[in-house]
Amino acid sequence: MQWKKVGSTGSADVSAYVIVLDPGDEAIATLSEFSRREGLSAAQVTAIGAFEGATVGWYDRRRRQYRRIVVDEQCEVLSLAGDVAIGDEEPQLHVHAVLGLADGSTRGGHLLEGRVWPTLEVIIRESPAELRKTFRPEVGLALIDPRASDG
Amino acid sequence: MQWKKVGSTGSADVSAYVIVLDPGDEAIATLSEFSRREGLSAAQVTAIGAFEGATVGWYDRRRRQYRRIVVDEQCEVLSLAGDVAIGDEEPQLHVHAVLGLADGSTRGGHLLEGRVWPTLEVIIRESPAELRKTFRPEVGLALIDPRASDG
Amino acid sequence: MQWKKVGSTGSADVSAYVIVLDPGDEAIATLSEFSRREGLSAAQVTAIGAFEGATVGWYDRRRRQYRRIVVDEQCEVLSLAGDVAIGDEEPQLHVHAVLGLADGSTRGGHLLEGRVWPTLEVIIRESPAELRKTFRPEVGLALIDPRASDG
Numbered sequence: 398m399q400w401k402k403v404g405s406t407g408s409a410d411v412s413a414y415v416i417v418l419d420p421g422d423e424a425i426a427t428l429s430e431f432s433r434r435e436g437l438s439a440a441q442v443t444a445i446g447a448f449e450g451a452t453v454g455w456y457d458r459r460r461r462q463y464r465r466i467v468v469d470e471q472c473e474v475l476s477l478a479g480d481v482a483i484g485d486e487e488p489q490l491h492v493h494a495v496l497g498l499a500d501g502s503t504r505g506g507h508l509l510e511g512r513v514w515p516t517l518e519v520i521i522r523e524s525p526a527e528l529r530k531t532f533r534p535e536v537g538l539a540l541i542d543p544r545a546s547d548g
Numbered sequence: 549m550q551w552k553k554v555g556s557t558g559s560a561d562v563s564a565y566v567i568v569l570d571p572g573d574e575a576i577a578t579l580s581e582f583s584r585r586e587g588l589s590a591a592q593v594t595a596i597g598a599f600e601g602a603t604v605g606w607y608d609r610r611r612r613q614y615r616r617i618v619v620d621e622q623c624e625v626l627s628l629a630g631d632v633a634i635g636d637e638e639p640q641l642h643v644h645a646v647l648g649l650a651d652g653s654t655r656g657g658h659l660l661e662g663r664v665w666p667t668l669e670v671i672i673r674e675s676p677a678e679l680r681k682t683f684r685p686e687v688g689l690a691l692i693d694p695r696a697s698d699g
Numbered sequence: 700m701q702w703k704k705v706g707s708t709g710s711a712d713v714s715a716y717v718i719v720l721d722p723g724d725e726a727i728a729t730l731s732e733f734s735r736r737e738g739l740s741a742a743q744v745t746a747i748g749a750f751e752g753a754t755v756g757w758y759d760r761r762r763r764q765y766r767r768i769v770v771d772e773q774c775e776v777l778s779l780a781g782d783v784a785i786g787d788e789e790p791q792l793h794v795h796a797v798l799g800l801a802d803g804s805t806r807g808g809h810l811l812e813g814r815v816w817p818t819l820e821v822i823i824r825e826s827p828a829e830l831r832k833t834f835r836p837e838v839g840l841a842l843i844d845p846r847a848s849d850g
Contacts, residue, residue, distance in 0.1 A: 399845040403741065403828035415830060417843050439554065441594070441671055443743070445781050445795045447758060455650045456598060458622055458665070466652035471760055475795045475807040476627040476646065476778040479596050480669055493596045493626045495646050495654060495778065495797050497807040499757045501768035503797060505626040505648040514760070515838040518782055518793070520743055526554035528566060536666040541568050543550040590705065592745070592822055606801045607749060609773055609816070617803035627778040627797065630747050631820055644747045644777045646797050646805060656777040656799040677705035679717060687817040692719050694701040
């Protein structure tokens with residue numbers, strides 16, 4: 398992984414990071430660790446690139462857990478979009494992805510794991526605000542709660 | 549629906565809103581009403597989350613109308629992207645969406661209706677400019693016309 | 700194609716362009732030429748709209764080339780995302796797209812060609828930095844290299 402900060406810095410303005418993942422990097426772990434190290438408290442994440450394999454999830458409302466869908470083949474990352482917010486006192490990454498297979502068909506879901514090959518070009522756009530997640534027992538998930546958020 | 553304004557305010561700089569929709573909210577109506585209330589005249593919209601049902605459209609060039617495609621099941625909102633511009637003297641929302649089903653396959657189109665469950669995390673990034681739509685009879689739709697736009 | 704510059708200008712802040720493509724415009728050629736003419740050295744590209752036909756690619760790792768997938772029908776551009784960086788001394792556009800067909804199914808890949816009908820609403824968000832691509836022989840592609848990038 399290599400990265401650089403671009404855009405305005407040192408003020409309340411939005412700043413941005415360009416992060417390029419290397420072959421073999423796992424996207425969720427790498428970007429989660431980056432978010433913790435940089436202390437991100439509210440950010441928007443987008444990316445394109447490709448995976449040599451991924452696991453996506455579909456949230457099963459009755460079981461209150463993600464059903465895992467394995468995409469065990471080389472695939473283009475057609476869309477990767479999501480955010481970073483504070484949950485359990487640390488930055489949490491939440492991203493969804495659409496993947497393109499060799500015949501042009503697509504698969505997608507909540508991104509649980511993505512093994513990069515050859516690259517993933519990520520832009521993280523920080524916000525001066527802070528966003529916090531609150532656990533919602535009726536749903537079984539922690540969701541962003543603007544009323545609990547400072548900034 | 550809950551929201552907060554983030555980013556720079558009070559200047560010509562770009563400002564942004566984080567809007568979190570609640571279970572049962574209909575995305576298009578809720579975000580259209582928000583755009584009118586805030587007086588948005590040019591903005592970019594993105595979101596992730598999930599719907600318990602949605603209707604998307606494919607524009608039928610011969611019939612000059614959208615064919616309606618109903619997705620009557622719980623689905624992840626993998627990508628939701630679009631814009632707000634002024635048409636008929638008020639802000640109009642135009643968004644496309646890709647939806648992920650339980651088996652990881654996807655459906656998508658021009659988003660006509662989306663019933664949120666459990667959440668939709670939306671970012672609206674305002675622009676200091678104004679964008680206007682002009683009806684194009686040869687197409688049957690009002691399209692953004694930068695030449696008709698101030699700012 | 701028509702366009703206007705929106706957002707802050709004349710400083711180190713991020714500026715943005717709204718570009719609206721016309722029926723018959725080919726998206727990759729039009730946006731590549733725009734990037735060269737404006738001298739973009741680092742930018743993020745997003746769009747929605749529709750194509751009357753497109754060709755997308757899936758990168759074949761063994762052959763070191765894109766497999767071409769032709770989508771020869773009217774389709775909604777559900778997601779178009781990517782970036783501009785400097786390669787071979789000029790701005791190079793790299794975008795991925797998800798396309799929605801008449802039955803709501805989707806196709807997608809690395810966008811090689813897209814013939815616009817009736818519109819493509821594009822936002823290009825420039826960054827004050829410069830991003831450079833470096834050819835990576837082990838991959839067969841030029842990839843963004845933050846370490847080789849100024850700014």
